[in-house]
Amino acid sequence: VQLMESGGGSVQAGGSLRLSCVASGLPHRRYSMGWFREAPGKEREGVATIDADGITSYADSVKGRFAISRDNRKYSIALQMHRLAVEGTATYYCGANPGLKAFNLRILRPGPYGYWGQGTQVTVSS
Secondary structure, eight states: OEEEEEOOEEEETTOOEEEEEEEESOSSSOEEEEEEEEOTTSOOEEEEEEOTTOOEEEOTTTTTTEEEEEEGGGTEEEEEEOSOOGGGOEEEEEEEEESOOTTSTTTTOSTTOOEEOOOEEEEEEO
């Protein structure tokens, strides 16, 4: 299984970026997928996830600014980020988990996700 992220870059505070992740080798489409980020000196944290039924979950810090979507035909997800803040500077990772549902309290925790991409850097400057 491989997850490949793209779309990171540098942007000024208040700007927008769109991240994409394409999965290959997944045995079926019933995977929850999500975006997580890791800032220097901090633990990896959940940003947004979408389960196999398309139900989304968001960290409180990004609600109303970020939107996650998926295309099951292409085994891909995307994260549209608006009104980015300096605190959003981090490496963003795509993760996949078989069968985890949105109502599971662990949906935004990185622990249950067994597959990860290499990450894409997002830098937000003031």
